[in-house]
Amino acid sequence: MRGQKRPKRQTRRSFLGHSAILGSVGLTALFAAACGGGRPPVSERAFLLPTPSRTPSTGPTVVPNPTATRPALTSSESSTARPTVSPGRAEQRAVPPSPTPTEAPRQPNVLLVTIDTLRADRLGAYGFAQAHTPVLDQLAREGVRFDRAICQLPQTNASHASLMTGLYASTSGVKVHMVDKLRPDTQTLASIFARAGYQTAGIYSWVSLDPQFCGLDQGFQTYAGYVLNRSMIFSDPRLEQLAATFRQIKAQVPIVKTADAVLGQSDRIEESLDGRADVTNQAVFEWLDAHAQAGPFFLWVHYYDPHYPYAPPKGYDHILGLDYQGSVDGSVETIHKIENDQITLSAGDLARLTELYQGEIAFADFQLGRLLDYLKKYDLQDNTIITVTGDHGESFGEHDDWTHGQAVYESEIRIPLIMHFPSRLPSGVTIAAPAQVIDVMPTLLDLTGLRAQKTVQGTSLLPLIRGQSDGSDRAAFTELADDSFVSVLTYGDWKLIRNDANGEVQLYHLSDDEAEQKNLAQDNPQTTRELSARLQDLMKISGVTR
């Protein structure tokens, strides 16, 4: 689907505009030319697994066929069933009373799962009829689903930094992918839980989340990444020196101008790297074996699979059953050609590309199911707050955009957010009011009775969940790394996008126009004025403008 062209502040090939490819790996390539000696950047190196090969013969052995290993849903539990969404609903819901700390024999565990590049509208729970996401769908049926969850900057590191700090990207300081890092001594979810006596672990699946690229390891007692072929790429000890050099360059010269000159042959590097949820799970299970019974824990698990290249394991590569005879695949090379207009996709080509993406999602969903099953091994399922979300979405040609990081349209910023904790949260509830990634942190603290000591910009979602607030005062704010576009989504599904370079605004009413095709700004001057003022306030709060 091709939409109207939007004015661009910079060329598509610039670093930030092209951050989905160069941003996520361009620096990786730069660093990979000289990097960390195959030595994993973790605090518990003995815990690490051998780096697996990506070749099928020696790669991960857990490659289940979802249709063979997981029973099909019955019609009554169809993944397409979508709870009714009614903006403004605020009925009082029956929620068990909160136990006081003295009544609780043990603080609840917290499991936070992020699935990279996961569009909300590709899940059954969010209305996608062809989804193969039974685990996420069941989690939503038994828990709370936020229908309008929005990320604050649609790139991996920035979004995860907002998730972990409860801060907008311009406040956290993590905007430019793999260049910006959290400042030392930043308050994070992990640091708060660690201070409260929790065991803390972050187990992730992509190199950009390595400490030297983001600083997200703060507060984690275990922080470990599992990326296929890491040892081949990260084999030179000069990596950190190059990263530091790049930050110096960035500080002196506008990064848009420097990055393209600095970055060279990056793409082939990315082709050789990948993250796989089954590999990550293996590490997670080992961590649980060692820590599950030792006291409450905060465990963050990051799956990378839906991120390009779209190369789902065998058994997931024809998940929609398309009869495709063309030559388009989900490789990084193909995506580059599409972005460079070297390939014009037919409808069949596009369908095949999204089928591959859907296969990656299905695989991640299955692996999430294995993780949830593993909790039962230690009888943790009832005393663990489970939160699943994404870091950003993915464009497939909507508004002429591909991948992520370049636009604030829904395809890139709307993510799933599901919370599951039957003893304290209601089941089958859908929240229509806007929710932000930065709200996850205060919500988890609210649920566990812990307090932040420093500023958190997000707000707890518990009043919404409990029906104590209708959310009519809520809004969700998103920015891009280069400040080119900003957006605000308000209660009632009104969304305003502003081109910060020329002031042009677009106004959409999402529940009538999910594809954001009908710009209503001119016909609705009052709403446009109100949202523009709201956006301006949020830009000031977030730190985009001061």
Ligand SMILES: [Zn+2]
């Ligand atoms: Zn990401």
